[in-house]
Amino acid sequence: MQYFLLKTEPETFSFDDLVSKGKEHWDGVRNYQARNFIQSMQPGDLCLIYHSGKEKAVVGIAAVDSLPYPDPTSPDDPRWLCVDVIPVKPIAVFSLEQIKNHIDLQDIMLLKQSRLSVMPLSKKAFEILSGGV
DNA sequence: GCCAACGTTGGC
DNA sequence: GCCAACGTTGGC
Numbered sequence: 001m002q003y004f005l006l007k008t009e010p011e012t013f014s015f016d017d018l019v020s021k022g023k024e025h026w027d028g029v030r031n032y033q034a035r036n037f038i039q040s041m042q043p044g045d046l047c048l049i050y051h052s053g054k055e056k057a058v059v060g061i062a063a064v065d066s067l068p069y070p071d072p073t074s075p076d077d078p079r080w081l082c083v084d085v086i087p088v089k090p091i092a093v094f095s096l097e098q099i100k101n102h103i104d105l106q107d108i109m110l111l112k113q114s115r116l117s118v119m120p121l122s123k124k125a126f127e128i129l130s131g132g133v
Numbered sequence: 134g135c136c137a138a139c140g141t142t143g144g145c
Numbered sequence: 146g147c148c149a150a151c152g153t154t155g156g157c
Contacts, residue, residue: 007155031140052155096156115139115154 002045005061005127007086007116009116010051011105015060019087026118027071027082034118038081047085048121048129050110058129073111095118095132099116104128113132 006026008014012033018024029035045064048114050058099105105128109119121129 009155056156113139114137114156117154 002040002042003121003123004041004045004047005050005058005108005119005121005129006047007050007052007110009053010055013054014051015049015090017089018060018062019065019090023065023084023086025072025082026085027073027080029071029082029118030074030080031117034116035079035081036084037118037120040120041068041083042068047124048091048126057095058091058099060090060124061130062083062086063088069080082107091129092131094131099129102128 026038029038041064043064043066047062048058048066049060050064051059062085062100064083064087068081068083070078071080071082073082094095096110099108099110105111105125108121108125110117113119
C-alpha cells in the first residue's frame with residue numbers, strides 16, 4: 001500500500017467533482033517526476049486530494065482504481081501516463097498553513113517542490129493529513 | 134498582480 | 146552540451 005498526494009485546481013477539477021463523477025482518469029500530467037510516481041501506482045493505493053490556488057488545502061481521500069496506462073489526452077505521445085481514481089471520502093480540511101506549522105510534516109515534498117503535482121506521502125504524513133492520527 | 138521556482142525550447 | 150529566453154505553476 002502506497003500513499004500519494006494529488007494536486008488539482010478546484011476551479012478546474014475538484015474533489016467534489018470526483019465525488020459527483022464517481023471515477024475519473026487523472027490525466028494531463030506532463031512532468032517526468034510526476035509521471036514516474038504515477039507509474040509506481042497500484043490499484044488500492046490511497047491519494048489525498050489537494051486543492052491549489054485559493055483553497056490551498058487537502059480536502060479528501062481518493063483511491064487508485066487502475067494500473068497506470070497511457071494518457072488518453074496525449075494519444076500521439078506515449079511518454080505520459082494516467083490512472084483512474086475513485087473518491088473514498090471527504091476529510092476535515094487540512095490547510096497548507098497547518099502543514100507548514102506541523103512539526104512532522106516539514107519534509108513532505110509539497111513544501112519542497114511546490115510545483116510538483118503528483119508526489120508520494122509517507123504513511124505517517126498521510127495519517128496526519130487525513131486526520132487519522 | 135507579482136515573483137520565485139522550475140521546466141522546456143532553441144540557438145550556438 | 147551550454148545557456149538565454151520564455152512559459153507555467155502556485156503562493157503571497
